[in-house]
Amino acid sequence: MTEDDQWGDPLSAERPSSVQAWNEAWSETLHFRGDPFATLESANAGDAEFALGPVFCGTYRVLGAARLDDPSLAVDVLRATERARSPRDLGHVEALQLLTAGEFTAAGDRWDALARDRRDFAAVRFAHDVYLHVGDDARRLASSTAAMKMWDGGVPGWNHVAGMHAFSLEEAGCYDEAEAVGTEALGADPLDTWALHALAHVHEMRQDQAAALDLLRGRQTTWTEQTSLATHIWWHLCLRLMAGQSFDEVLAIYDELAEDPRTPFRFCDLASLLWRLELADVAVGDRWDALAASADAFETSHTSAFVELHLALAHIRSSDQRRANRFFESSRTAHAVGDSENNVTFQCVVEPLVDALRSAHDDPSAAVVGIDAIGSSLARVGGSIAQRNIIPLTRRTLQTQ
Numbered sequence: 028m029t030e031d032d033q034w035g036d037p038l039s040a041e042r043p044s045s046v047q048a049w050n051e052a053w054s055e056t057l058h059f060r061g062d063p064f065a066t067l068e069s070a071n072a073g074d075a076e077f078a079l080g081p082v083f084c085g086t087y088r089v090l091g092a093a094r095l096d097d098p099s100l101a102v103d104v105l106r107a108t109e110r111a112r113s114p115r116d117l118g119h120v121e122a123l124q125l126l127t128a129g130e131f132t133a134a135g136d137r138w139d140a141l142a143r144d145r146r147d148f149a150a151v152r153f154a155h156d157v158y159l160h161v162g163d164d165a166r167r168l169a170s171s172t173a174a175m176k177m178w179d180g181g182v183p184g185w186n187h188v189a190g191m192h193a194f195s196l197e198e199a200g201c202y203d204e205a206e207a208v209g210t211e212a213l214g215a216d217p218l219d220t221w222a223l224h225a226l227a228h229v230h231e232m233r234q235d236q237a238a239a240l241d242l243l244r245g246r247q248t249t250w251t252e253q254t255s256l257a258t259h260i261w262w263h264l265c266l267r268l269m270a271g272q273s274f275d276e277v278l279a280i281y282d283e284l285a286e287d288p289r290t291p292f293r294f295c296d297l298a299s300l301l302w303r304l305e306l307a308d309v310a311v312g313d314r315w316d317a318l319a320a321s322a323d324a325f326e327t328s329h330t331s332a333f334v335e336l337h338l339a340l341a342h343i344r345s346s347d348q349r350r351a352n353r354f355f356e357s358s359r360t361a362h363a364v365g366d367s368e369n370n371v372t373f374q375c376v377v378e379p380l381v382d383a384l385r386s387a388h389d390d391p392s393a394a395v396v397g398i399d400a401i402g403s404s405l406a407r408v409g410g411s412i413a414q415r416n417i418i419p420l421t422r423r424t425l426q427t428q
Contacts, residue, residue: 028076029113034148034184039113040077045070049080053149056087057187058218059255063087071106078110079149082119086153089126090160092291092331095369100127115147122153129367131161139170146177148184155191160331161368162406162415164198171195186215190222197228198412205229217246220253220260227263231413239267258284262296266303266413274309285314288321291328295337295410299417302340306424319345326354329361330369332377333409339381355381372407380405384421391425398422 032038033050040046048070055061064084071080085103093100104127111120118141126134135157142150151174158167171192178185193209196202206229212222223246230239243250243264250260261284265277281300288294297318301311319341326338335358342351358381362373383397398418405418 034146035182036147036149037113037115038079039110039116040070040074042070042074042077045074045077045080049077049083052080052083056255057221059220059253059257071103076110076112078107078112078116079119081107081110082116082123083149085123086126086156089330090156092325092328092334094328095127095129095330097328115141119150119153122150126157129365129369131157131368132163132166133368135161135163135166135170139166139173142170142177143173146182148187151188151191155195159411160333160409161372162409164195164406164412168195168199180215186212186219187221189215190219190225193222193225194228197225197232200232202229202233218249218253220250220256223250224256224260224263227260228411228413231263231266234270236267236270239263243267258293258296262300265300269303269307274304274307277304278309278311281314285318285321288318291325291331291334294318294322294325294341295334295414298337298340299414301344302417303420305344306420313346315341315344316346319347319350327357329358329373331409332369332372332407333414335373335377336380336408339384343385355385376401376404376407380408380418387421387425391428395422395425398425 028041029037029039030043030046032046033053038046038049048067052063052066055063055066067080067084070077071084074080081103085100085107088097088100088103089095104123107120107123111117118137122134122137122141125137135154138150138154138157141147142154151170154170155167158170171188172195174188175192178188189208189212193205193212196205196208205225209222209225209229213219213226216222223242226242227239230242243260251257261280265280268277277300281297284293285297288297301314301318304311322338322341325334329335338354339358342354345351359378362370379397380401383394386397387394398421405415408415
């Protein structure tokens with residue numbers, strides 16, 4: 028059967044409960060609550076016509092830094108491939124197959140093409156998240172601009188598309204327009220933390236201390252309960268607290284967050300905070316050792332360039348150099364062979380960047396040269412401009428040594 032989901036998009040499934048699970052999983056994802064993988068588990072396992080549930084899980088496994096040879100990911104791809112019949116399903120499966128082959132931008136482009144054929148909320152969101160993963164601001168803005176032309180205030184999902192567009196605008200430097208669109212999206216759904224996140228980025232790039240603190244403190248009771256993104260919003264708040272020299276408060280927030288790093292991207296936020304604190308000449312004690320030791324569950328995946336960079340930061344600072352050397356050797360060999368986009372990113376961006384940072388203690392000038400050699404390719408690490416700004420900040424500090 029085919030039944031429309033909450034966005035009005037046709038969804039292939041043999042059970043109404045699978046459509047309900049799909050809708051619930053998206054609600055959890057967009058509001059950064061719950062466990063959408065668990066929500067979809069039964070439908071993915073038991074519905075022989077339900078292709079997009081496995082596409083969803085496979086996509087967010089990869090974007091969550093799972094190994095590309097992860098057995099659960101292989102099951103997602105197999106189920107999606109075997110079940111896909113409709114043109115929409117086949118297009119999504121093709122994009123997932125590109126993603127799992129390490130061709131991330133091509134996957135984003137395939138989802139973007141699907142979203143331009145007709146309104147397809149899942150395709151818009153997948154493209155948006157993939158372009159963030161590879162640091163492609165231009166593609167993300169083009170995608171969200173096209174999506175905004177297909178949605179209006181009366182179409183289900185409009186506010187979430189607007190929240191995505193606000194972030195795309197901000198990363199392109201269109202701060203006034205990003206603020207207007209993000210504010211409207213957040214007004215339509217006060218739980219839309221991605222819209223709030225876009226506004227936090229606007230204020231960060233403008234270094235608007237008052238607006239940032241008002242936004243984040245004013246909505247703290249809401250976003251702290253949206254646990255899938257809360258650590259990152261704490262990260263935004265901590266950047267502004269550091270700008271105001273409130274280092275003790277930042278350390279107190281860090282210590283509370285560090286009790287449960289849990290996911291690769293929470294780990295990244297924590298590593299970023301410690302590194303930035305040290306750049307500001309704040310002593311962080313033995314926190315690096317505890318953080319590096321918390322990475323057991325994901326430090327060998329070597330899938331995400333962004334995660335790899337932050338794992339490297341932790342191991343550079345850790346006192347356990349035997350463990351660190353194992354990580355660096357594993358990282359170096361994981362992408363030594365093959366010319367997929369992700370392999371090339373690791374070979375040409377991640378490896379030389381990590382080498383430069385590792386050399387900084389003994390030879391700061393050589394580290395600066397190494398960072399400069401990467402140039403604009405740094406964006407391929409992925410993440411936002413504010414997140415990647417940790418490297419220019421490091422470079423400026425090294426220049427003074």
